[in-house]
Amino acid sequence: MSGLYETDILEWSEHQTELLRRIAQGERLNENPDWANIIEEVESVGRDQLRAVESFLVQAIAHTLKAQAWPASREVPGWHAEARRFQGEAAARYTPSMRQRLDLSKIYRRALRALPSQIDGQPPAPMPPTVAFTLEDLLQDEPQ
Numbered sequence: 003m004s005g006l007y008e009t010d011i012l013e014w015s016e017h018q019t020e021l022l023r024r025i026a027q028g029e030r031l032n033e034n035p036d037w038a039n040i041i042e043e044v045e046s047v048g049r050d051q052l053r054a055v056e057s058f059l060v061q062a063i064a065h066t067l068k069a070q071a072w073p074a075s076r077e078v079p080g081w082h083a084e085a086r087r088f089q090g091e092a093a094a095r096y097t098p099s100m101r102q103r104l105d106l107s108k109i110y111r112r113a114l115r116a117l118p119s120q121i122d123g124q125p126p127a128p129m130p131p132t133v134a135f136t137l138e139d140l141l142q143d144e145p146q
Contacts, residue, residue, distance in 0.1 A: 059088070
């Protein structure tokens with residue numbers, strides 16, 4: 003059944019789910035679940051959620067920084083809206099156990115690197131070299 007994991011993850015996951023449900027109900031089976039890949043998939047769920055929160059935070063900060071770096075741009079309202087959207091997405095996926103795994107300084111540096119070198123022919127205004135946001139600022143229910 004491990005070959006199915008490589009070729010059709012949907013069919014593999016449905017089959018493994020059925021096996022696990024039957025085992026949970028006390029049924030004895032001749033076929034064992036694909037434990038190695040099940041374990042890997044369970045581990046990956048948390049990692050993927052953490053990466054998603056990091057990515058949304060990078061995007062939220064990058065859009066906020068764009069608005070600060072090019073305050074005269076007509077795109078500022080849109081950047082603020084996008085920053086709020088990304089903050090909301092991060093907040094929706096955030097769990098308390100992520101706090102110690104989120105490196106806000108690293109996330110901020112990634113956001114700085116994501117900024118373009120110019121917009122509308124203008125270079126950015128100087129940006130603070132260190133993060134000026136807290137995780138609480140970024141994950142609040144009503145982002146600013």
